[in-house]
Amino acid sequence: MKHILITLFTVLLLLHTTHAQPAAILTYPIVDTNQIRSFDNHSRISIPSPNQPFFGQDANYTGLTPAYRNNKDGTITDLNTGLMWQQSYQRATYQQALSGAAKCRTASHSDWRLPTIKELYSLILFSGTDPDPQASSSSSIPFIDDQFFDFSFGNTSRNERIIDVQFWSSTQYTSTTMHGNKTVFGLNLADGRIKGYPKTSPHNPNQKRLVRYVRSNPDYGKNHFIDNNDGTITDLATGLTWAKNDSDKPMTWQQALEYCNKLNLADQKDWRLPNAKELQSIVDYTRSPDATHSPAINPIFNTTAIKNEGNKTDYPQFWTSTTHQSQRGGQAAVYIAFGRALGYMTSGPPNQNRRSTSKTKLMDVHGAGAQRSDLKSGNPKDYPHGLGPQGDVIRIYNYVRPVRSGAANITTTEPPLTKQEKQQYKQSNPALDNFINRLDHNGDNKVSRSEFDGPSQHFKYLDRNNDNYITLDEAPSGPPNQQAPPPRKRR
Secondary structure, eight states, rough: OOOHHHHHHHHHHHHHTTTOOGGGOSSSSSSOOOOEEOOSSSEEOOOOOOOOOOTSSSGGOOOOOOOOOOOOEEEETTTTTTTHHHHHHEEHHEEEEEHHHHOOGGGGGOOOOOOOOHHHHOOOOSSOOOOTSSSSSGGGSSSSSSTTTTOHHHGGGOOOOOTOOOEEEEEEEEETTTTTEEEEEEEEETTTTEEEEEEEEEEEOOOOOOEEEEEEOOOTOOOOEOOOOOSSSETTTEEEESSBOOOOOOOOOOHHHHHHHHHOOOOOOOOBOOHHHHHHHHTTTOOHHHHSSSSBOOOOSSSOOOOTTSSOEEOOOEEEEEOOBTBBOOOOOEEEESOOOEEEESSSOSSSSSOSSSEEEEEEESSSSSSSEEEESSSSGGGGGGGGTTTTTOOOOOBBBOOOETTEEEEEEOOOOHHHHHHHHHOHHHHHHHHHHHHHHSSSSSSEEOOOOOOOHHHHOTTTTSEEOOOTTTTTTOOHHHHHHOOOOOO
């Protein structure tokens, strides 16, 4: 009996000191982002190893692999979260979306609900790519698994943009956005962002967005924080342990990765920069700077107050380890706004480059708790009126809240290009496909050293991940220069 008691005590002590939580009893498991590609400040690189630059980014860690079951009755079950979803979706105003849940009888179930923003965000996959505004939908990869869930990009023939794929959630913003709009958070699965949308538009009172109802696991998205009294906070619902204090200063994305890699807190050295879904899990959507005079996070955490671009007391944007991939590369990373999600808006029609100062006004565009992206490097002064149609504030230097534990495991290998990735590369630049087709003699969709017909130094230059093959994402888009390219530093 004595030995049994000692063993039990040892197990309990181990759980306490590591702040671990058995995965089987997690009520809020965080599904991996599915980001398997690595990036520097601009473009793809081979996946870094520890002590190399840019180690610690999203692709360096694997978590709960996204897994779904098609129930063959119009529903999809998420095998990680236990949530059951409608496979299809419909269009509705916000009020119709709320009232329609009680009337929904998909698969003979009567307990459907409009998902919270945390439930909805469980579906996002950052293997998607933010579309180029000039690109066609056929060359874009959505931020959801469209092998299981019905999805289509915006229909340009109906005067929609291809990114007009905004899903309502039931989570309402505690303040207002833009010009005093009452706001609901929604998820755009075409461009991979959480945004605040007006409940009703003054220009279009019957504004409709997309609705996909959910049922089961009503505890999903509810945190259970414990202060460990050693500078860390454990969420028993997710199994993640967080730094109680933030970085206390802003930094670039690469600096944020290094900061977490070098952190020694509570005698633990396995801290990392959280991925997008991990960081979003600790947002408290009942809080905001205007409504509660606080950041959108439980007060068990300490958060640095800042002066924003309008010289108003506010709270920071926080970096994630997740690159916001676009068809132009990987120059931006995902952040979560724990303060106002600011933008420079005009009183007139949207101005794409935001260079006119005559009618722009700084305002909370999408709300505290929004998820957007910021440039990884550069000078914020180069963007005095923001970037994009809504003038998103560009800071480049953002804050950090390290995380550890959970289901994350380090990896330094990456799989071959997926079918969707190959299709995107082919459609976005046919010259790449022509290069592969011309030299790929054995039909494996890549070019080996023996198949390459150019100078050996060109092969070394093109083979960015140093695996002795040139793949679609590495293929040149035009003929090489007459002179050999400069040697590139290997990572």
